[in-house]
């Protein structure tokens with residue numbers, strides 16, 4: 001991925017976008033730093049968003065092969081991956097694939113989106129790694145720091161489909177949550193629905209042609225000792241007569257289950273002590289898989305109370 005401006009010019013907008021200051025909004029829509037992602041060469045990535053990725057309108061015989069509930073590897077097609085852990089179901093179906101460190105066999109990926117999923121994995125990884133370099137620099141660290149921690153070595157693809165919901169005021173598309181990993185790269189079709197919470201207000205993130213959205217996840221909030229904040233977001237139930245399609249790539253550190261993680265030591269000093277306790281990846285995964293998406297995240301559990 002190339003840069004249209006000197007690289008340093010990208011660091012400040014990234015820092016601003018990852019901090020909890022209210023964003024500039026115009027009529028309730030986001031503008032300013034977050035809209036940065038929509039420019040320049042990112043256009044290219046818009047081309048890999050075929051509506052078929054959702055797989056949702058495939059015949060039952062094709063889909064049923066992927067109906068399963070064992071998360072963490074392979075390919076899974078499900079209505080709400082947290083269906084049995086959450087208090088209520090939301091109005092979407094998803095195709096999920098764990099693409100790294102162990103990618104699914106090509107023949108295990110639905111044929112209708114095999115090529116696209118592989119392309120999206122590659123392109124989203126390039127984007128995420130570039131953003132991680134800027135995020136490292138934004139913390140005053142060497143650009144390679146987050147890469148060294150293997151922050152893009154565990155990846156999950158998700159293709160969400162939010163079909164038309166006849167009574168959208170009675171449910172949600174995806175319940176309010178923060179993403180658990182380091183960063184998430186997302187791309188949506190033209191049907192709106194995503195909202196982020198800023199200064200206690202829900203703000204619409206309307207589709208921008210050719211734009212990508214990058215979410216900071218809980219893991220990055222912890223590594224950065226709270227310098228970057230994971231973003232609370234939700235999706236409204238789809239009131240439009242066509243499906244809302246959203247493709248997502250989640251990036252997390254490779255799972256050394258007994259390894260301890262916590263705020264990066266380089267960021268700590270007597271003036272800036274750790275605000276989170278250390279935890280193992282095992283604890284982190286158990287916390288994620290024992291609850292619905294909306295429940296309190298790991299951050300609440302490990303915050304050091306003064």
Ligand SMILES: O=C(O)CCC(=O)C(=O)O
Nearest residue numbers: 158160174194235246248
């Ligand atoms: O569909 C969207 O806009 C967001 C999806 C999402 O938040 C997620 O998969 O974690």
Ligand SMILES: [Fe+2]
Nearest residue numbers: 177178179233
């Ligand atoms: Fe999310």
